[in-house]
Amino acid sequence: MTTATKSINGESSTAQKHTISILVQNTFGAFNRIAGLFAAKGYNIDSLSVGQTEDESVSRMTIVTRGDDQVMEQITKQLNKLIDTVRVVDLTFESFVERELILIKIQTRAETRPEIMQIAEIFRAKVVDISPKTLTLEATGSQQKVEAIVKMLKPFGIKELARTGRVALKREFQGEV
Amino acid sequence: MSSSKSQRAHEGKMMTGSEIFVRSLIEEGVEVIFGYPGGAIIGVYDALVDLSDIKHVLVRHEQGATHAAEGYAKATGKPGVVLVTSGPGATNTVTGIADAFMDSVPIVVFSGQVPLKLIGNDAFQEADIVGITRPITKHNYLVKDVRDLARIVKEAFYIATSGRPGPVLVDLPKDVMAQKAAFEYPKSVNLPNYVPTVEGHLKQIKKAADLINSAKRPVLYVGGGVIQSNAAAELTELARKLQCPVTTTLHGLGSFPETDHLSMGMLGMHGTWYSNIAVSYCDVLIAVGARFDDRVTGKVEAFAAEAKKIHIDIDPSAISKNVKVDVPIVGDVKRVLLKLLDHVKPLDTGDWIKTIEQWKREHPLRYKKGKALRMQQVLHTLGELTGGDAVVVTDVGQHQMWAAQFFKWKHARSHITSGGLGTMGFSLPAAMGAAFGRKDLPVISISGDGGFQMNSQEMATVVEHRLPMKIFVLNNGFLGMVRQWQELFWRKRYSHVQLLNPDFVKLAEAYGCKAYRVTDPAEIEPVTRKALEYSEGPVFIEFVVAKEDNVYPMIPTGQTVQEMIDTPEPVEPPNGAAAEAEEVMVLEKG
Numbered sequence: 001m002t003t004a005t006k007s008i009n010g011e012s013s014t015a016q017k018h019t020i021s022i023l024v025q026n027t028f029g030a031f032n033r034i035a036g037l038f039a040a041k042g043y044n045i046d047s048l049s050v051g052q053t054e055d056e057s058v059s060r061m062t063i064v065t066r067g068d069d070q071v072m073e074q075i076t077k078q079l080n081k082l083i084d085t086v087r088v089v090d091l092t093f094e095s096f097v098e099r100e101l102i103l104i105k106i107q108t109r110a111e112t113r114p115e116i117m118q119i120a121e122i123f124r125a126k127v128v129d130i131s132p133k134t135l136t137l138e139a140t141g142s143q144q145k146v147e148a149i150v151k152m153l154k155p156f157g158i159k160e161l162a163r164t165g166r167v168a169l170k171r172e173f174q175g176e177v
Numbered sequence: 178m179s180s181s182k183s184q185r186a187h188e189g190k191m192m193t194g195s196e197i198f199v200r201s202l203i204e205e206g207v208e209v210i211f212g213y214p215g216g217a218i219i220g221v222y223d224a225l226v227d228l229s230d231i232k233h234v235l236v237r238h239e240q241g242a243t244h245a246a247e248g249y250a251k252a253t254g255k256p257g258v259v260l261v262t263s264g265p266g267a268t269n270t271v272t273g274i275a276d277a278f279m280d281s282v283p284i285v286v287f288s289g290q291v292p293l294k295l296i297g298n299d300a301f302q303e304a305d306i307v308g309i310t311r312p313i314t315k316h317n318y319l320v321k322d323v324r325d326l327a328r329i330v331k332e333a334f335y336i337a338t339s340g341r342p343g344p345v346l347v348d349l350p351k352d353v354m355a356q357k358a359a360f361e362y363p364k365s366v367n368l369p370n371y372v373p374t375v376e377g378h379l380k381q382i383k384k385a386a387d388l389i390n391s392a393k394r395p396v397l398y399v400g401g402g403v404i405q406s407n408a409a410a411e412l413t414e415l416a417r418k419l420q421c422p423v424t425t426t427l428h429g430l431g432s433f434p435e436t437d438h439l440s441m442g443m444l445g446m447h448g449t450w451y452s453n454i455a456v457s458y459c460d461v462l463i464a465v466g467a468r469f470d471d472r473v474t475g476k477v478e479a480f481a482a483e484a485k486k487i488h489i490d491i492d493p494s495a496i497s498k499n500v501k502v503d504v505p506i507v508g509d510v511k512r513v514l515l516k517l518l519d520h521v522k523p524l525d526t527g528d529w530i531k532t533i534e535q536w537k538r539e540h541p542l543r544y545k546k547g548k549a550l551r552m553q554q555v556l557h558t559l560g561e562l563t564g565g566d567a568v569v570v571t572d573v574g575q576h577q578m579w580a581a582q583f584f585k586w587k588h589a590r591s592h593i594t595s596g597g598l599g600t601m602g603f604s605l606p607a608a609m610g611a612a613f614g615r616k617d618l619p620v621i622s623i624s625g626d627g628g629f630q631m632n633s634q635e636m637a638t639v640v641e642h643r644l645p646m647k648i649f650v651l652n653n654g655f656l657g658m659v660r661q662w663q664e665l666f667w668r669k670r671y672s673h674v675q676l677l678n679p680d681f682v683k684l685a686e687a688y689g690c691k692a693y694r695v696t697d698p699a700e701i702e703p704v705t706r707k708a709l710e711y712s713e714g715p716v717f718i719e720f721v722v723a724k725e726d727n728v729y730p731m732i733p734t735g736q737t738v739q740e741m742i743d744t745p746e747p748v749e750p751p752n753g754a755a756a757e758a759e760e761v762m763v764l765e766k767g
Binding site: 025028029032033036040074077078080081082083084085086 | 307308311312315316317319321336368369370371492493494498
């Protein structure tokens, strides 16, 4: 879903989902500053995932947000200005690999358990916890896959859910491999 | 550096964080600190007693300290330094830091903090100043280990003064400052991710030169970046080589002498008529160190709509932020202009200049002199008496706009004001800071009655140090600018803009300052002259001015040059014969 927004020079532009990958120095307050930049522009962070990289002193933050292209360009420039930022890539317009991990705790009864297990198998999800009334599944995949599994399991009653948010890396060969 | 010999003697010696801190400031060449002590920072204040190389100015409010640091930085080009305690001391600096952030002023604010283990415990005088100032500082630090202190001080000064300058805050927990470490001041900074672009891309510069060389109606749009980069001479050389008319922003005033026939004064919401018209008719707009702020552009889509635009700026995020430009050049203004000068040639702008001169004749800045004292006259007279050889620090409001219009600006760093944030109460402390930094020209603070009262407590500091400052208060009994808007756009429904003021002369004298009051226009010149000549200390003048007066021209917010309102006062015909009829170039639009 896109919404038309006015941007620089009054040219209309549509808001769309952007995936931004930021390499940032692991210093105190670095993440806060980055999150603050988005908040200041009134841009909601749909998901945020951060972790160490091959260099211990550098973390990679993958942020999924929604906004029009011109403002995203401004945000990217502002992110680059920060002292702790090593590199910023807006992956939205490149080919990239993306994955997300989800843990879902579903309400179960003896009758419903087989069907739930079937769904789990179809999505190649693993059972990581079980109790008389619940079942916890772990699934990984693209954001689309994760959203699909949640939709399939919703009718059974989801007790709790935890998503990591998207992590992404640029594809080496841009385009299909 | 004054005591570098004794500094070297201390290399490697074990000392407390407070001592390392003071020695680090000496390494940075800091000459004056503006501050206010308190519990959390008392250790540092003790270290200051023995190391008297640095002058510490005790202000009367931490906000005054930050504005003083700003005034010092803007007047000298050196970073301003602030030292305050934790909690309320730190939070009182927030306005000044936000002001420095908006106007890209290099200041470093050092705040005391409660001991590390008490942070987050709602300790006495604790405030998360690092969290609070994160969005309004270029960068900030919390020192967690005394061994990091010297490096952090060096980085703080480097970040504040390089690239696009800005405020940096360093939080100093009391226990960390009491710990001991060997004093070692790093020789260089290690910030691999922060490398400001200084040299402009030659290809872009050549592209800009080609565009300029083909221009028939060029305009130079000059901002504060020219002054920050110390590039007034290069800018002047470029304008004169090209014979290109120049208009400046509020912060650009002084970068090009207004006595030059190419000068069109300030542009924007309260800029001159002819500068705004010229920008709307120009075919090439050369933006140098300016940021296309909304006070200048009005309706963004209509700003210089006919023109191809070149933008020279050190901050890549400022380029194409509000207005898309055709030739962006990221780099230090001075370096870029030097290269650009090699590639441009004189232009044939005779007709364009003639047209602008016609506009100047038809819509000059004007005010009628009468029985009532008018701010415009006070500022105009000040300009004539000083010849532009002064450092003028204005507050915020109508007087600020009239000062920008009627003072004849000549020198870089002669105009200091709060532009982006528009902080009332800026002038008195900022002028004080400027007075500590500049001994070559008289420093004059100009405030309205509203703004003066926001930081009037600094009168004590001014008198204590016997600074030879001139302090003008233009008193109309109103919050003038807001009153003007209420008059023009809110059906004259004055809502809370009238001020009951103290007797300003008595107030100044209570502080021990020489003070005068002017009520008659005939007194403006003699009293101002007397104040300018007095050099034994500060002198205060209250000018009782007309209650209701409006700043023109005016382009209301978000509107275009078509909606520009000029003053209703008629243009006085020139003395003697009628003006010669001149052929005016008819401009074809579109």
